[in-house]
Amino acid sequence: MNQDQKHIDNQISKKLLQAEVIPPASVWLGIEKALAEKKRKAVILLYRRLGYAAAFLLFGFVSYYFIRSNSEINTLNPKRTQQIVGNTDLIKIDSISRPELLTYEQQKENPSEKSKSNRAKSVHNENIATVATNGLENTVMPNAFVEQTAHPKSLEMNIGRTITESIALHKPLQTIDLTSMYKSNFNVLSFLRAYSFRRAYELDQQTDLLAENKTFANNQSWKLGLAFSPTNVSRSSGFSTREYGALYADASVPTETIASVVSEKDIPAYSGGLNLEFQISERLSLQSGVYYLRQGQLIENFSVIENSANSANSTNSYFGNISITNTSLLSGEAPLSDYLQLNDAVSYSRFDADLLQRFELLEIPLIASYKLIDRKFSFSLAAGLNQGVVIGNQVYLSNYTSQPIGTTEDLNRFIYKSVFGFSFEYPLARKLYFNLSPTLKYQLNNFNKKAIEPEHLRYYEFKAGVSYRF
Amino acid sequence: MEENYLKEIIDGCKKGKRKSQELLYHQFAAKMFAVCLYYAGNKTEAEDFLQSGFIKVFENIKQYQEKGIFEAWLRKIFMHTALTKYREKKLMLLPDYKETEYLLDSNQEDVLSKISTNDLLCLIQQLPPAYRLVFNLYAIEGYSHREIAEMLGLQEGTSKSNLSRARQILQQKLAGQFEISTKKG
Known part of the structure; x- marks a missing residue:
């Protein structure tokens, strides 16, 4: 290579390094779209992973719960059990027959209790409670507190507690189904041993039961509830002419015309459904359920672009392009207020009527709740995720909602939201609770697949409901 | 800025x-x-x-x-x-051309000063991809043949010959555009 060649190379290089060529505007639009798509996919991937992790954790907790329950029955410490139970022999039940609760010692003492067949009745005789059963020998439970529940074939029993303790706790350790209790000797013995062992553990921990309210069985319980909530939907940004422009650009609708049609109002939304709660520990619980959510908006004095070339009628909205399929309603129910023939094929019409754009979703939340105040009136913090499936997508003329006029196009099937909130709980009856939960739901993905900018809707809910513990 | x-x-x-x-x-x-x-x-x-x-x-x-x-x-x-x-x-698989020197006379230097950036870009775009890449990496970005060979997965000799061939084509195109004579060595 000679110097001349280098010189020429340098000249070319200099020229090209200083070169500037303005690219077409479509490149930036393409970049914007690709970035939005990547972000959307990343968010979906993240929440899918979180969903899997949450499902895995839930499965783990439930498995742990059952494994622990089993191991508590099977892992007995005979020495410690003996120490707690004392030398009292557990009487074996030899015959098996249909169990029926006949009498309690307290019932003998106070016959008037018999009439209250549906009310809970208690028996406590110093350290020994006796349950008499029809056709069976007596079963002696040392240091036990036995309570009959409203259900005629079940007992609730605390071992090693006084009546005062148990009443204060309002939470007996276990409900015993007499039918299963008398099925075999093993059940009875295991049951008593297991509870003795639990009591031993409690004593080992030097736990003040009244003060700390530490029970085992009642920490892990389920609650099934119903809830309803009025919902306020809020947007981070208003609907701009840019989105309209995207639809109307080809039709060459004047900008001032586009700007004049921007008028959308959110309509009140509501949600309601079934709630299932699993209490993992004394303060921590997981909540899920199925909720129905209805939301939407009103598009005032809507306009329609009609393209006779492909027989398409459409308008645009914050949630995306609306395809108007039932055009007969346009002429029948919506008086025309403005008309513009834009070219041979395309015309612009504005109507003196409003469109009601409505969406219906089924939502499945997965929420972790932590009890900050654990009293009669409890207060919890809740956070989690919510996956919604769009099950309804209709657009109506607001004065004619019996028949849809069209649908919103390119909707995402799944809508993901993060959930933050508080929860107040008040017991109405022994196992029935009233719940009040102000909640914020933050939408993570867009309603519309083709939306360029992320639009995070916010949902302010004020959920009220009742739940039943079992 | x-x-x-x-x-x-x-x-x-x-x-x-x-x-x-x-x-x-x-x-x-x-x-x-x-x-x-x-x-x-x-x-x-x-x-x-x-x-x-x-x-x-x-x-x-x-x-x-x-x-x-x-x-x-x-x-x-x-x-x-x-x-x-x-x-x-997969545009890298190209035959190994024998290196050909080319000389530019003073007229061609004038041509380079006169040619617009757009025309120059067009000429470079007309080069076959492998020649264009080697020419850009060598003449504009300043990489050595060894570095280019590593980047493109070529033999060093192929990089040299591709450069030479690119220059030759450019010279011909420049000459064609401005109707000036070229000498090949």
Whole structure:
């Protein structure tokens, strides 16, 4: 290579390094779209992973719960059990027959209790409670507190507690189904041993039961509830002419015309459904359920672009392009207020009527709740995720909602939201609770697949409901 | 561009702000499009490179340590974007041409000073992809034949011959455009 060649190379290089060529505007639009798509996919991937992790954790907790329950029955410490139970022999039940609760010692003492067949009745005789059963020998439970529940074939029993303790706790350790209790000797013995062992553990921990309210069985319980909530939907940004422009650009609708049609109002939304709660520990619980959510908006004095070339009628909205399929309603129910023939094929019409754009979703939340105040009136913090499936997508003329006029196009099937909130709980009856939960739901993905900018809707809910513990 | 302003834009891009990304794009799009044009075979391909390059920039901008010149870092990303695209298309397998020297007389130097940037870009675009890549990497980016051979997975000799062939074609095209004589050695 000679110097001349280098010189020429340098000249070319200099020229090209200083070169500037303005690219077409479509490149930036393409970049914007690709970035939005990547972000959307990343968010979906993240929440899918979180969903899997949450499902895995839930499965783990439930498995742990059952494994622990089993191991508590099977892992007995005979020495410690003996120490707690004392030398009292557990009487074996030899015959098996249909169990029926006949009498309690307290019932003998106070016959008037018999009439209250549906009310809970208690028996406590110093350290020994006796349950008499029809056709069976007596079963002696040392240091036990036995309570009959409203259900005629079940007992609730605390071992090693006084009546005062148990009443204060309002939470007996276990409900015993007499039918299963008398099925075999093993059940009875295991049951008593297991509870003795639990009591031993409690004593080992030097736990003040009244003060700390530490029970085992009642920490892990389920609650099934119903809830309803009025919902306020809020947007981070208003609907701009840019989105309209995207639809109307080809039709060459004047900008001032586009700007004049921007008028959308959110309509009140509501949600309601079934709630299932699993209490993992004394303060921590997981909540899920199925909720129905209805939301939407009103598009005032809507306009329609009609393209006779492909027989398409459409308008645009914050949630995306609306395809108007039932055009007969346009002429029948919506008086025309403005008309513009834009070219041979395309015309612009504005109507003196409003469109009601409505969406219906089924939502499945997965929420972790932590009890900050654990009293009669409890207060919890809740956070989690919510996956919604769009099950309804209709657009109506607001004065004619019996028949849809069209649908919103390119909707995402799944809508993901993060959930933050508080929860107040008040017991109405022994196992029935009233719940009040102000909640914020933050939408993570867009309603519309083709939306360029992320639009995070916010949902302010004020959920009220009742739940039943079992 | 003011350094602080650029830093502000870069910081915004690092946080994923769309407005900052748009500003950065508009600031460098023209320069980077020129880079894409001399790596691409046509305008459409260059637009594709530009789009992919900027997406790569926004995805990897956190790796920019603010030690070197930002434009040089950008240029490198666009260069690698083009190389990746070519690798994907498997355009590297070319016959090994015998090196041919070419000489330029004073008229051709005049030609280079007279030719517009757009015309020069067009001439470079007309080179076969492998020649164009080697020519750009050697003559514009300043890489050695060994580095080019490593980057493109070629023999060093192939890189040299591709450069030589690229120069020869360019010379012919320049000569054809301005009807000047060339001498081959």
